[in-house]
Amino acid sequence: MMTTIRDVAKLAGVSVATVSRVLNESGYVSKSSQEKVNQAVKKLDYYPNEVARSLFQKKSNFIGLLLPDITNPFFPAVAKGVEDYVNRKGYSLLLGNIENNPEKEKDYLQIFSQNNVAGVITAVQGENQKFNKIPMVVLDRVDDERKYSVHSDDYLGGQLAAKAIAQRNAKKVVIMVGPTEVNGANIRLAGNEDQLKKENIEYELFQTDSYQTDYAEETAHIFFEKFSDVDSVIASNDVYAIALMKEAIKRGIKVPEDFQIIGYDDMPFSRMVYPGLSTIAQPAYEIGVKGAQLLFDILEKKKISESHIQLAVELVIRESLRKKDENER
Amino acid sequence: MMTTIRDVAKLAGVSVATVSRVLNESGYVSKSSQEKVNQAVKKLDYYPNEVARSLFQKKSNFIGLLLPDITNPFFPAVAKGVEDYVNRKGYSLLLGNIENNPEKEKDYLQIFSQNNVAGVITAVQGENQKFNKIPMVVLDRVDDERKYSVHSDDYLGGQLAAKAIAQRNAKKVVIMVGPTEVNGANIRLAGNEDQLKKENIEYELFQTDSYQTDYAEETAHIFFEKFSDVDSVIASNDVYAIALMKEAIKRGIKVPEDFQIIGYDDMPFSRMVYPGLSTIAQPAYEIGVKGAQLLFDILEKKKISESHIQLAVELVIRESLRKKDENER
Numbered sequence: 001m002m003t004t005i006r007d008v009a010k011l012a013g014v015s016v017a018t019v020s021r022v023l024n025e026s027g028y029v030s031k032s033s034q035e036k037v038n039q040a041v042k043k044l045d046y047y048p049n050e051v052a053r054s055l056f057q058k059k060s061n062f063i064g065l066l067l068p069d070i071t072n073p074f075f076p077a078v079a080k081g082v083e084d085y086v087n088r089k090g091y092s093l094l095l096g097n098i099e100n101n102p103e104k105e106k107d108y109l110q111i112f113s114q115n116n117v118a119g120v121i122t123a124v125q126g127e128n129q130k131f132n133k134i135p136m137v138v139l140d141r142v143d144d145e146r147k148y149s150v151h152s153d154d155y156l157g158g159q160l161a162a163k164a165i166a167q168r169n170a171k172k173v174v175i176m177v178g179p180t181e182v183n184g185a186n187i188r189l190a191g192n193e194d195q196l197k198k199e200n201i202e203y204e205l206f207q208t209d210s211y212q213t214d215y216a217e218e219t220a221h222i223f224f225e226k227f228s229d230v231d232s233v234i235a236s237n238d239v240y241a242i243a244l245m246k247e248a249i250k251r252g253i254k255v256p257e258d259f260q261i262i263g264y265d266d267m268p269f270s271r272m273v274y275p276g277l278s279t280i281a282q283p284a285y286e287i288g289v290k291g292a293q294l295l296f297d298i299l300e301k302k303k304i305s306e307s308h309i310q311l312a313v314e315l316v317i318r319e320s321l322r323k324k325d326e327n328e329r
Numbered sequence: 330m331m332t333t334i335r336d337v338a339k340l341a342g343v344s345v346a347t348v349s350r351v352l353n354e355s356g357y358v359s360k361s362s363q364e365k366v367n368q369a370v371k372k373l374d375y376y377p378n379e380v381a382r383s384l385f386q387k388k389s390n391f392i393g394l395l396l397p398d399i400t401n402p403f404f405p406a407v408a409k410g411v412e413d414y415v416n417r418k419g420y421s422l423l424l425g426n427i428e429n430n431p432e433k434e435k436d437y438l439q440i441f442s443q444n445n446v447a448g449v450i451t452a453v454q455g456e457n458q459k460f461n462k463i464p465m466v467v468l469d470r471v472d473d474e475r476k477y478s479v480h481s482d483d484y485l486g487g488q489l490a491a492k493a494i495a496q497r498n499a500k501k502v503v504i505m506v507g508p509t510e511v512n513g514a515n516i517r518l519a520g521n522e523d524q525l526k527k528e529n530i531e532y533e534l535f536q537t538d539s540y541q542t543d544y545a546e547e548t549a550h551i552f553f554e555k556f557s558d559v560d561s562v563i564a565s566n567d568v569y570a571i572a573l574m575k576e577a578i579k580r581g582i583k584v585p586e587d588f589q590i591i592g593y594d595d596m597p598f599s600r601m602v603y604p605g606l607s608t609i610a611q612p613a614y615e616i617g618v619k620g621a622q623l624l625f626d627i628l629e630k631k632k633i634s635e636s637h638i639q640l641a642v643e644l645v646i647r648e649s650l651r652k653k654d655e656n657e658r
Contacts, residue, residue: 061440062423070405070412071597080399083426087433092440095394095424097412104416111390111421213597242601249603268400268542272571273602274578 005046012040061091063295064112064134066105066122068141070097071213072239073267074284075123078139081288082121089296091118098124100210119295125182137295139287141182142308148298150291150309154184157280157313158191161234161262164278164315166199168260168322170232173203176223176244178211178236185236188264192234208236216243224251231259238263238270241277245320256322266316276318283311332375341369390420392624393441393463395434395451397470399426400542401568402596403613404452407468410617411450418625420447427453429539448624454511466624468616470511471637477627479620479638483513486609486642487520490563490591493607493644495528497589497651499561502532505552505573507540507565514565517593521563537565545572553580560588567592567599570606574649585651595645605647612640 005023009016014033021027022037029037040046063086067075083093094117096108105126112120113133120134125141135148142149165173175192178185189205196203206223220243224230235241241263248259255261255275263270266281290309297304334352338345343362350356351366358366369375392415396404412422423446425437434455441449442462449463454470464477471478494502504521507514518534525532535552549572553559564570570592577588584590584604592599595610619638626633 060444065424070409071402073400073402073405076399076402076405079424080426083399083424087436092437092444093424094391095408095412095422097409107416108421115389115391115421217601239601242598246601246603246605269571269598269602272546272575273598274575274604276575 007044008037008040008046011044012036060116060118062094062112062115062117063091063292064094064096064108064117064120064122066096066098066108066120066124068098068100068124069212072211072237073269074237074265074282077267077284078123078288078291081285081290082139082292083288085289085292085296089292098126099212102126118299121291121295135295135298137291137298139291140282141184148294148304148307150287150294150311151184152282152287152311152313154187154313155191157264157282158188158193159195160191160313160315161188161264161280162192162195163199164262164317164321165232165234165260166196166201167324168232169325170201170260172227172229172231173201173234174206174223174227174230174232175203175234176206176208176236176240179209180207182211208240211237211239213239216240217247220244220247224248233259233261235261235263238265238267238277238279241279241320242269242273245273245275245277256320260321262321270316271318275320278318278321279316281314281316286311332373334375336373337366337369337375340373341365389445389447391423391441391444391446392420392621393423393425393437393446393449393451395425395427395437395449395453397427397429397453398541401540401566402598403566403594403611406596406613407452407617407620410614410619411468411621412617414618414621414625418621427455428541431455447628450620450624464624464627466620466627468620469611470513477623477633477636479616479623479640480513481611481616481640481642483516483642484520486593486611487517487522488524489520489642489644490517490593490609491521491524492528493591493646493650494561494563494589495525495530496653497561498654499530499589501556501558501560502530502563503535503552503556503559503561504532504563505535505537505565505569508538509536511540537569540566540568542568545569546576549573549576553577562588562590564590564592567594567596567606567608570608570649571598571602574602574604574606585649589650591650599645600647604649607647607650608645610643610645615640 005016005019009019018029018033019037021029022034065082069075086093098105105124117134120136121139123139123141138147138149140151142151177189208219216239224247233244235244241261245255245261248255253259263277263279266279270277270279334345334348338348347358347362348366350358351363394411398404415422427434434453446463449465450468452468452470467476467478469480471480506518537548545568553576562573564573570590574584574590577584582588592606592608595608599606599608
């Protein structure tokens with residue numbers, strides 16, 4: 001049963017009107033009645049509403065969530081995982097969609113702090129990770145080792161993608177590299193390069209400066225202007241892979257016969273497009289759930305056995321890759 | 330410049346420690362000093378933090394946003410529009426992803442109300458639209474005429490989709506109908522049917538009970554089991570259209586030669602898939618912006634010239650439709 005203003009009045013031995021006057025700080029109430037009411041409020045853990053509770057406890061039932069790009073389907077899937085867990089705990093999400101805007105990120109951290117959020121979950125790499133006022137878990141884009149984090153195995157993912165390409169008669173390979181400021185992109189690149197070198201396969205790099213959906217088609221166009229003879233691509237993510245595949249088809253290039261490609265993420269649309277996109281599957285929903293779980297473990301002062309949780313990645317073969325070479329295992 | 334506790338102390342003619350004691354209601358402060366501090370706080374509009382401000386004003390800087398399915402790319406695009414506007418106004422979003430769960434919807438409205446949200450923007454059709462405690466704008470899925478709303482022209486959209494199919498040698502037409510409880514789905518269906526009747530084209534209906542991304546592939550499979558000889562489809566939305574197109578290709582059916590299809594929404598991926606999905610474009614981002622603008626017009630007590638804003642839809646022709654019949658204009 002929820003505590004009501006009547007319960008407070010009864011315990012304090014005063015009228016409901018008196019309790020109301022004390023809570024609203026309006027009208028005259030004797031010092032002694034004030035004290036009785038305040039004691040009853042404390043004893044019964046009574047709060048007129050969430051806002052008042054938050055003010056008294058200096059902690060709200062909010063979790064701040066920062067996403068780099070809500071229109072990249074990977075992040076709504078992560079957000080869904082976070083929300084499902086947070087919601088079961090009786091908490092709500094304050095959403096910030098950052099879009100590579102450090103000012104917006106700073107503003108949001110300020111807002112989160114002013115609103116007494118219990119914790120922050122961020123998939124944005126940047127200054128926020130140095131923000132120490134509030135418990136924080138970093139998802140996916142980790143750049144501060146001191147923080148709690150959940151991410152998937154980028155190095156292995158990079159290796160698996162390169163190996164899948166290498167096994168399939170790759171003649172001219174281009175690695176489309178994610179933004180240099182994103183740690184995971186650099187780690188994936190290391191996995192790609194180490195694997196291709198091991199397999200004695202030459203490659204070129206195409207550096208991108210964004211994962212944003214908004215720039216995918218433009219980037220795909222520039223890519224083909226630069227590499228008209230490309231035969232195999234390791235793409236920076238699924239959105240960009242799908243845009244590249246479309247651009248290839250538009251140019252009359254046969255996928256996968258003359259142009260094979262592998263993405264990264266495995267968002268829901270990657271299996272729905274044609275040809276189906278081969279990719280490295282990251283467990284987006286699970287990253288969200290595990291991140292929220294880790295944050296609540298911190299908030300509930302549980303013993304944290306793993307402060308950097310690494311989830312497995314998986315190679316998913318669909319139609320965008322050619323058949324394996326005969327002489328490969 | 331932000332007002333600080335020093336400004337309050339100066340105006341009240343007391344020490345910072347006294348202001349702090351009054352604000353925290355701890356320690357002894359004379360009645361007259363209390364009054365001076367309270368007056369200075371009011372005059373300077375000083376709030377120790379957002380939570381305190383919210384408590385005093387009974388209104389927070391939050392807007393509650395309810396979405397039916399964050400994994401359907403139409404809604405992140407709407408959310409982005411809402412967030413961009415709300416953010417410029419110095420407000421933040423409390424996010425609720427509802428997924429056809431009326432309990433979750435009720436919980437969120439409760440949470441929004443307890444947290445003194447200034448207003449609610451909802452794209453969920455249901456009980457929330459009868460929620461009268463807080464100013465509310467309904468996006469897309471409008472079912473309560475008393476509410477403020479922003480939606481696009483579903484009837485015209487339905488007509489345009491049907492006309493595009495009718496002009497392209499349609500032999501066996503199936504309309505995939507969105508969930509009956511969604512008003513817009515019924516209005517689109519009316520547009521489809523009126524147009525097809527006018528063109529003397531026969532059709533069958535395939536009723537769905539969800540727009541959820543999670544069920545798209547399963548539904549596409551069931552669809553083709555039922556209508557193996559279908560030649561033209563008016564799909565319920567782009568996600569389902571893309572799933573149907575993929576299922577057709579998997580079954581060796583040629584798109585658009587033997588199977589043409591038109592979607593609804595025009596999400597970013599609809600132009601990135603192959604064949605490119607023809608569709609009825611709804612301005613998702615603009616729906617979000619206009620909805621937020623309408624809500625702030627209400628909050629700021631501006632004169633509302635239009636309480637039901639209807640945005641235009643547009644036919645977008647891509648490769649999933651056949652060429653127009655020779656004898657059509």
